[in-house]
Structures are given as structure tokens and as C-alpha cells.
Amino acid sequence: MRILLIEDDTVLGAAVRDQIAADGQSVDWVTRLDVAGDSVRTTAFDLILLDLMLPDGRGIGFLKELRARGDVTPVIILTALDQVSDRIEGLNAGADDYLVKPFDLAELSARIGSVARRYSGNPNPLVSHGALQIDLAARSIHRDGKLVPLTAREWALFEAFLARPGQLLSKAQLEEKLYAFDAEVESNTIEVHVSRLRKKLGSAVIETERGMGYRLGKP
Amino acid sequence: MRILLIEDDTVLGAAVRDQIAADGQSVDWVTRLDVAGDSVRTTAFDLILLDLMLPDGRGIGFLKELRARGDVTPVIILTALDQVSDRIEGLNAGADDYLVKPFDLAELSARIGSVARRYSGNPNPLVSHGALQIDLAARSIHRDGKLVPLTAREWALFEAFLARPGQLLSKAQLEEKLYAFDAEVESNTIEVHVSRLRKKLGSAVIETERGMGYRLGKP
DNA sequence: CAGTCCCCTTCAGGCTGCTGTCAGCTTAAT
DNA sequence: ATTAAGCTGACAGCAGCCTGAAGGGGACTG
Structure with missing residues (x-):
């Protein structure tokens, strides 16, 4: 597991680094937010340990920015005792857990394990199609990393295409899929x-075969 | 959980008592150490909140005495003395945590929960979801630091969402989770x-996908 | 055993936004 | 150029969802 430690205190930082290393994880340790920003953009970390008071800014801003970019890497906040509002703000900003300084190193290990376990839960299988990432179980589609909400009918239709990729499907076939036998549609619903x-x-996702029907385009 | 509050300031004491009561815990509030001494001898408390400056002596002495008798009831110190030496003395005397006045009541709730957890065996892993902090083992949820009591059904439902965050769950699936096969629900219980x-x-915690089901919203 | 409290289910009325329909426009084929 | 086929904005209707209220029933207390 790859962990990013953002902490400017050299003594605490070294202790945390050694503890994590002793647990068999790999650590990148940075002391400034700008460096951390570069790190998260170039490397995919499994966990971020974030101090809130840093020489070049407050960690909260960093966290908010991270989440705003859609980054869901779990974050554990390390904070000094008297920063009550910071801690609440931190959790609201999207932190997954927090530790109050001074904290026990064993507890840190426990928290890391907990977060790691939580996120290693078997994710649903993803189907990729061009810029689309489709999670059939969750019924969610991400386009360029952004969630695209589909309505019930839209899903039913898209599923029909996904089930037979590249195959031509006539409007009649699609109507059959969308509307259980009895129902009637007498217009251009499809x-x-x-x-x-x-x-x-x-627009490239579904191709029209004039006079024949539709098919799922090539990725 | 049974909590003993030792605090001579009537305003602060009432506020703390109300906060704890709001969290669903029961409170005994005394203002003098000698009364407190009687209380701890006759009642088994789960937690003691101890002010250090009291009309009939210093709380430190009370704490030392308590520990000398072998009493391991967790103690959180409430002190206006924002001095390192006092904190250290308190911790050395056997306190489990301390809060410096003036403190946030939400923070108090969190600390109480934390201490309680510590003494209920291992600290339970906390799951954070937006403003929510979820203790799966204790089946408790804190929202912005305040305890939110859930009923059995509510918890079962919420748990179903937590098990598969972000995944769409149909009402049929949820009913299956809530009602062991046999039971029948013929209405809009879900x-x-x-x-x-x-x-x-x-309201943002659970999202509706019209015609398809529900899903846990993004934190 | 009566009384109390709270949780769960059910129902009804109101609201939201999805869906089918249509009209007018664009595109492709001859 | 002509015509058939497909595309898309707009919109009304209604299925699906939300929520306040009421009643039943289980657990607990005195």
C-alpha cells in the first residue's frame, strides 16, 4: 500500500514514517502542500495522512481541492488538540478519519488498517467503453470521470446495447426490451x-443504421 | 451509559448535563468533592467528568485517591488551566483525557464517546461519511459530533447502504435485507x-433514482 | 395486570420529474 | 430536388415518490 504523509514536524514525521514502514507499507513524506499537490497528481496513493497546520497553508484547503477534483483517496487527518473547529471542518471536507496529536503509533497503525480494509472491499467490476466507465451492479456511468445519471428507461436501453456490443438492433427489438409485451408505443419513443x-x-456511443436500427459504436 | 459530572460552575454544569442527556446518556451532577466521593463509592459509573478547581479541594487529589483505591473508571478532566503542567499532572494522576475550558459541547460528546469506546475493548473503527461519523460496532452515528439515535429498522436500512456505498439498491433488494424472506410488506415501508x-x-445522504431505487450519496 | 411509551406499518394526499407524444427541422439516399 | 428516415426541443400527464398522521403491537414499569 502506498501512503502519502504530509507533515512538517520532522520528529513526528519521522516517527510516523518509521511506524508505517515497520508495518510493511511504503511511505512518501512531504512537508509542504505544494509538493504534496504535485505528488497526488503524479502518483496514485492508497491513503493520505494530512497534517492541518503546514508552513504554506492549511491542510483543509488541500483536502477540499482534492475532493473537488473528484479524488476519493482516503484521508486521515492529523491534528493538534485545540483545533476543534478544524477537526469538524476536516471531516466535513471529506476526511475519512482523524487522529488527535499526540497519538499512539499503534493506534495510527490500527486506523490505517481500518481505512485500508474499508477501501479494499471488492469493488464492482467495471466495463470500459471509450471514455465511459460502466458499473453494471451500481448502475452508474462515469464519463471522463464524471458521474452521468441515467433514468430508468435510459438504463434499460443502454443495457440492451451493452448486452450485444456491436450488434445491430432494430427499433422493434429495442421496444420489445423496453416494454413488456403488452405495452404499446406508437411513436418515435426509441x-x-x-x-x-x-x-x-x-454522440458517438450509439450509431444509426438508416432503415435498419441502431448499434453500439466502437470504443 | 452512566456519567458522573463533578463541576461547581452552575452554568457550565447545566450545559454539560443537558448535552450529555441529549446524547442519550444519564448524568449525575455534583458540585463538591466530598459528595462525589460518596457517589463513586455507591455507584458504578462508566465515566467521570472532573473539574480541577472545586470549593472543597483540587480535583487532582480526588483523582489520585480514586486511582489509589484501584478504581479504573475513565476520567476526563475539565480545566480552565490551559497549562501544560496541569495537563501533565492530570494525565499522570490517571486521567484519560482532558478538555480545556471553554470547550465545544460537540467536542465533549466526541470525547465521551471516544473514552467509552476505549474502555469497551478496542477502539471501534470509525467510518466517516460527510458530516456523519459511524461506529459500526457500537451501532452509533454522530452527525456534526452529535449523537443521532437510530431505531432498529433505520439502522438495518442504513447498514445496507453502507455495505455498498454508491451502489444502486432497488426497493426489492432493501426489503430482502430488512425482512427475512417470509415477511411481507405490501406498502411503502421502505x-x-x-x-x-x-x-x-x-437529506443528501440517500439519493433517489426514480423508478430504480436508492443509493448512498457521495460524502 | 393495567398503563405507558415508542417503533413499525399502513394509508392518503400532494408533489416531482420522467416519459411519451408531437411538430418542425436535419440528414441521407436516389 | 425530392422524399423518406431520423433527430430533438417542448410540454402535458401520470407513475413514482415523499411525508404527515393514525393505529396496532411489543417491551417495559409499577
């Missing part, structure tokens, strides 16, 4: 939903 | 419980 899907997922 | 959860935990 066209409308395809249009809505393309607007959300990108 | 909706009602979701509604109650949102009222307690914040």
Missing part, C-alpha cells in the same frame, strides 16, 4: 431515448 | 424509513 442517451453519453 | 433516515441524517 428515437427520443436514443437522442437523450447520446446527449448524456456522447 | 420509502417511509428512507424518509425518516433522511430527516435524521440529512
Whole structure:
């Protein structure tokens, strides 16, 4: 597991680094937020330990920025005792846990293990298709890392395409998928939903075969 | 949990008592050390909140005496003396934690929970989700540091979401979780419980996917 | 055993926003 | 150029969802 330690206190920093190393994890230790910013952009860490009082700014801002970019790397805040509001603010800003200085190194290990375990839970299998990442179990689609919410009908339609990638599907077939036998649709409903899907997922995702039907485009 | 509050300041004492009561704990409030001495001899408390400056002596002495008798009830010191020497003396005398006046009541709740946890065996791992801090083992949730009591059904429901954060869960799936196979629910029970959860935990916690189900919102 | 309290379920009314429909426009094929 | 086929903005209706209120029932107390 790769851990980023952001801490300007050299004594505490060294102690934490050694403790983590003793646990068999690898540590990158930086003492400034700007350096940390570079690190998280170039390396995918599994966990970030963040001190709140640093020479070049407050850690809260760093954390908020991180989350604003959509980064969900777990963060444990290390904070001194008298920063009550900071701690609450930290958790609200998206921290996963906090430790109050001075903390026990064994407790640090425990917290790291806890967070790691929480996040190593088997994630759902992801299907990639071009810029789209599809989590079938969660029914979520990310486009360029951003969540794209689909409505029920849109999902049903998109699922039909995903089930037969590259295969031509006539409107009649699609209607059959979307509407249990009995229901009747007498208009261009499929066209409308395809249009809505393309607007959300990108126009290249579904291709039109004039007179024949639709098919899922190549990634 | 039974808590003994030893504090001679009537304003602060009342505030602390109310806060603890709001957290669902029971409080005994005394203003003198001799009364406190009687209390600890007749009642088994789970936690003692101890002011250091009292009309009939210093709290440190009381604490030392307590420990000398082999009493290991956790003690949190409340002190206006923001002095390192006092803190150290308090901790050396056997205190488990301390709060410097004026302190945040939410912080007090958190500390109480923390101490309680420490003495209930290992510290339980805390899961943070936005403004929520969730103790899965203790089945307790703190929102902005304040305890939010959940009923059995509410917890079962919330747990289902926590198990698969971000994943879409249909009402059918949730019903399966809440009601062992046999039971039948023929109404909008899930909706009602979701509604109650949102009222307690914040409306953004659970998101509705119309026609498909619910999912745990992003922190 | 009566009394009390609180949780759970059910129901009903109100609201939201998805969905199907249509009209007018664009594109492709002949 | 003509025509068929597909695209898309707009909109009304309604299914699905939310929530306050009420009643039943279980657990606890005196």
C-alpha cells in the first residue's frame, strides 16, 4: 500500500514514517502542500495522512481541492488538540478519519488498517467503453470521470446495447426490451431515448443504421 | 451509559448535563468533592467528568485517591488551566483525557464517546461519511459530533447502504435485507424509513433514482 | 395486570420529474 | 430536388415518490 504523509514536524514525521514502514507499507513524506499537490497528481496513493497546520497553508484547503477534483483517496487527518473547529471542518471536507496529536503509533497503525480494509472491499467490476466507465451492479456511468445519471428507461436501453456490443438492433427489438409485451408505443419513443442517451453519453456511443436500427459504436 | 459530572460552575454544569442527556446518556451532577466521593463509592459509573478547581479541594487529589483505591473508571478532566503542567499532572494522576475550558459541547460528546469506546475493548473503527461519523460496532452515528439515535429498522436500512456505498439498491433488494424472506410488506415501508433516515441524517445522504431505487450519496 | 411509551406499518394526499407524444427541422439516399 | 428516415426541443400527464398522521403491537414499569 502506498501512503502519502504530509507533515512538517520532522520528529513526528519521522516517527510516523518509521511506524508505517515497520508495518510493511511504503511511505512518501512531504512537508509542504505544494509538493504534496504535485505528488497526488503524479502518483496514485492508497491513503493520505494530512497534517492541518503546514508552513504554506492549511491542510483543509488541500483536502477540499482534492475532493473537488473528484479524488476519493482516503484521508486521515492529523491534528493538534485545540483545533476543534478544524477537526469538524476536516471531516466535513471529506476526511475519512482523524487522529488527535499526540497519538499512539499503534493506534495510527490500527486506523490505517481500518481505512485500508474499508477501501479494499471488492469493488464492482467495471466495463470500459471509450471514455465511459460502466458499473453494471451500481448502475452508474462515469464519463471522463464524471458521474452521468441515467433514468430508468435510459438504463434499460443502454443495457440492451451493452448486452450485444456491436450488434445491430432494430427499433422493434429495442421496444420489445423496453416494454413488456403488452405495452404499446406508437411513436418515435426509441428515437427520443436514443437522442437523450447520446446527449448524456456522447454522440458517438450509439450509431444509426438508416432503415435498419441502431448499434453500439466502437470504443 | 452512566456519567458522573463533578463541576461547581452552575452554568457550565447545566450545559454539560443537558448535552450529555441529549446524547442519550444519564448524568449525575455534583458540585463538591466530598459528595462525589460518596457517589463513586455507591455507584458504578462508566465515566467521570472532573473539574480541577472545586470549593472543597483540587480535583487532582480526588483523582489520585480514586486511582489509589484501584478504581479504573475513565476520567476526563475539565480545566480552565490551559497549562501544560496541569495537563501533565492530570494525565499522570490517571486521567484519560482532558478538555480545556471553554470547550465545544460537540467536542465533549466526541470525547465521551471516544473514552467509552476505549474502555469497551478496542477502539471501534470509525467510518466517516460527510458530516456523519459511524461506529459500526457500537451501532452509533454522530452527525456534526452529535449523537443521532437510530431505531432498529433505520439502522438495518442504513447498514445496507453502507455495505455498498454508491451502489444502486432497488426497493426489492432493501426489503430482502430488512425482512427475512417470509415477511411481507405490501406498502411503502421502505420509502417511509428512507424518509425518516433522511430527516435524521440529512437529506443528501440517500439519493433517489426514480423508478430504480436508492443509493448512498457521495460524502 | 393495567398503563405507558415508542417503533413499525399502513394509508392518503400532494408533489416531482420522467416519459411519451408531437411538430418542425436535419440528414441521407436516389 | 425530392422524399423518406431520423433527430430533438417542448410540454402535458401520470407513475413514482415523499411525508404527515393514525393505529396496532411489543417491551417495559409499577
